Structure formats: C-alpha cells, structure tokens
Amino acid sequence: MSTSNPNAIFPIVELNFKGVFIRCPLSYTNDMNFNFTDHDFSGMTHLECITFLERFMQLDCKKLYYCDPGAPLLSDLIHISNEMKYAGFNFDAYGTDGQISLYVDHIGDGIDDIFESEGGDDDHDSCISGGDDDIGTLKDVTVDFNEEIVTMNRTCNDE
Numbered sequence: 001m002s003t004s005n006p007n008a009i010f011p012i013v014e015l016n017f018k019g020v021f022i023r024c025p026l027s028y029t030n031d032m033n034f035n036f037t038d039h040d041f042s043g044m045t046h047l048e049c050i051t052f053l054e055r056f057m058q059l060d061c062k063k064l065y066y067c068d069p070g071a072p073l074l075s076d077l078i079h080i081s082n083e084m085k086y087a088g089f090n091f092d093a094y095g096t097d098g099q100i101s102l103y104v105d106h107i108g109d110g111i112d113d114i115f116e117s118e119g120g121d122d123d124h125d126s127c128i129s130g131g132d133d134d135i136g137t138l139k140d141v142t143v144d145f146n147e148e149i150v151t152m153n154r155t156c157n158d159e
Contacts, residue, residue, distance in 0.1 A: 046086035062108030
C-alpha cells in the first residue's frame with residue numbers, strides 16, 4: 001500500500017459511490033461523494049486501489065470508472081478493469097489540473113451493459129451518417145414566427 005508524504009502534491013480524486021447509473025441521459029445519481037486530497041493513488045496497484053476503496057466505502061466495488069470533472073459521462077467515462085487502465089487513470093489524474101472523478105458500480109451492470117444493449121439496436125432512425133444518400137433525404141424546414149405575440153417584461157417590484 002502507499003504511504004503518506006506530507007510534502008507531496010497529489011491530485012484531488014472525487015469518489016462517487018452508493019449511486020446508480022441511469023441510461024437517459026447517462027448520469028450517476030443518488031450518490032455520495034468524498035474528495036481524497038492527500039492520498040497517493042499512483043503508489044498502489046489496481047487491486048490495492050479496489051481494496052482501499054472497498055474498505056473506505058464499506059461496500060463492494062464491482063466496477064470502477066473514471067472521468068475528467070465536468071466532462072460528459074457519455075463520451076469520457078473509462079472503465080478501470082486492469083493494471084493498464086489503472087495506470088491510465090493515474091496518468092490522467094495528474095494531467096487534468098490535478099482533479100479527476102471516480103465512479104463506483106456496486107451492482108456490476110454499469111455502463112458497459114448499457115452501451116452493449118444500445119449497440120444491438122440497428123434501426124438508426126435518428127442517426128445521419130453524413131453520406132450523400134442521407135443528406136439527399138433532408139428537407140428544408142422553414143419556421144414562421146408569430147410577430148404579434150408580445151412578451152411581458154417583469155421587474156422586481158411587479159406582482
């Protein structure tokens with residue numbers, strides 16, 4: 001396990017746990033979070049990190065993900081499944097202004113299953129690939145605005 005160095009600078013790791021992934025829009029809800037500000041995650045192996053987090057949360061960690069703070073989960077969430085992915089997490093933690101977010105899947109059916117179930121859907125009705133055939137089917141849409149509608153401007157003293 002890692003040891004604490006009082007003079008070292010560590011990334012801020014925001015741990016999000018006791019939550020659930022929701023499909024639409026992809027989010028992690030009903031969670032608790034805790035910020036580790038003085039812990040050296042780079043001094044641990046993948047297994048040591050999982051063990052450390054499970055002891056801290058007092059809960060099982062079936063899957064672990066990370067994402068840059070403020071980034072959309074749908075495009076930037078990465079599953080930490082082995083030592084290589086864990087090394088990537090540590091590299092990104094120090095490279096993102098010293099802040100990164102961890103998300104814990106306690107059930108084990110996290111976003112991997114969400115993407116797999118959506119990947120089997122081949123209708124693609126709402127997707128346009130940008131090919132010539134798809135572009136030819138687009139129609140020009142004109143929108144007429146009703147200029148007779150007057151909106152009210154309220155001030156702070158209006159009732």
